[in-house]
Amino acid sequence: MEIEDLDELDDHLDGGGSLRGLRLQHLDLTAYGDRLAEHDDLRGLVVLGGTVPADVAHALQVRGAILFPAVTDAPVDPWRGLYLPQELYAGLDAGGYAATPDARAYAWSVDARLRTDAYCTLIRAIHDDAVTDELDEFVAGRSVVGVMGGHALARGSTGYAAAAGLGHDLAEAGHLVATGGGPGAMEAANLGAFCRDRVALSEALGRLERVPSFRPDVTSWASLALQVRQTIVGDEPPAPTDTLGPSARSLGIPTWFYGHEPPNVFCDVVAKYFSNAIREDGLLARCTGGVVVLPGAAGTVQEIFQAVTPLYYAREEAPLPPLVLVGRWHWTEQLPIWPALQALARSRRMAGSLHLVDDLDAAVARIAT
Incomplete structure (x- = not known):
């Protein structure tokens, strides 16, 4: 049993429950030394990071608890989970x-x-x-639709505005829009989902045009985006990540593996990984509502085949979410992925889940059905 906030720990202690088997994650235990010391046998209790003063740590360890200390010599807190x-x-x-x-x-x-x-x-x-642990809790019970596409799509372009409109329409339909969390088409889809109305989206698109790309200056690109984000959300203080799941519309899942792609800021939360393999699999596996793939290059092609593999090997009783490729010419001529997908799908149940469309409204309709 994981306990991730002090109220939950108080309830457990007040209820007189055993501490064996508990995982106390990222908590400040400064005021809990005496209460924890009341338990003579703490074998099986594991403390993961957080703030644990020396006297509290001693009280835990002599009673058999296992402590994983907080890390102070790395640029990340490994116990924290999702980011704003x-x-x-x-x-x-x-x-x-x-x-x-x-x-x-x-x-x-x-x-x-x-x-x-x-x-x-x-x-x-x-x-x-x-990150994975908190991400699972964040998306629980939600229809998650992934939007994949290239990082090079410039702000101010027709394609960028269209991708933003797609993200907005999917969010309005009740889906949590998940992307790779980077710039380009990913930023656009996150932006569209993040904006609660078309007026705010139109104003944001107009302002963002001033810095079309993160190249060559990430600072200017991100600074402008943060200003636009602040305009969208207003003066309300940011909510804790663990309270946002049911109301969130926009999720980014980027990776430090692609360090040249900075994360976009138009997400309710960011699940950023060091391992790209874990990140890619986790992103696609959580797209329970389907995946829409906009034109892209090598990274997008990789994501297509990663999404296809579980469709190909799915059990007979397993539901198959739709995989919608947008851009007939792009996916049949420029990068002829579609013929390969059709060949794989021949005589298999996955054939009904694959769609090739030219129109974003058609993409949304395929997801809705």
Whole structure:
């Protein structure tokens, strides 16, 4: 049993329940030394990060608890889980993108001295597992629709506006819109879902045109986006990530593996991973409502075949969410993926889940059905 907030811990302690088998994750246990010490046998209790003063740690350890300490010498807290976009970009105004937690985490992950260091590898693994754990809770009970597409799509372009409209329509239909969390088509779809009405979306699109791309200056690209995001959300303080699931419309799942692609800020929350393999599988596996694929290049092609594989091998009784490719010429001529998908689908149940359309309204309709 995982306990992730102090109210839940108080309820458990007040109820007199056993502490064996509990996982206390990312909690401040400063005031809990005496209450925990009332239990003589704490074998099976595991404390994962958080704040644990020396006296509390001693009281836990002598009674058999296992403590995984907080990490202070890495640019990430491996126990924290999901991020708010503004947390990844903290310090942007003062020191530029290079000073942000996002940029520092990427630099740390590719540091040749640390990439194979067992301690750093463990931190990255714990971090990604904590992200997965909270992400599962965040999407529980939701219809999640993935929108895939290239990172090069520029703000101000017709394609960018169309992708934003797609994200908005899907969110209005009650879906949680999930993307790879990067720039281009991903940012556009997240933006559309994040905006609660078409007026706000139109105004945001107009303002974002001033900085069309994250190249060559991520700082300007992200600074403008954060200003636009603040206009959309107003002055309300950001809600904790663990309270947003039922009301969220926009989810980004990026990776530090692609460090050249900064995360976009138009997400309710960001699930950012070090491992791209875990991130890719986790993104597509959670798209219970289907996947819409906009024109893209190698990364998008990879995502198509990752989405197709579980459709191909699905059990007879398993529901098959739709996979909708947008852009007939792109997917049959420029990158002829569609013929390969049709060949794979021949005489298989997955054939009914594959769709090729030219119109985004048709894409939304395929998801709705």
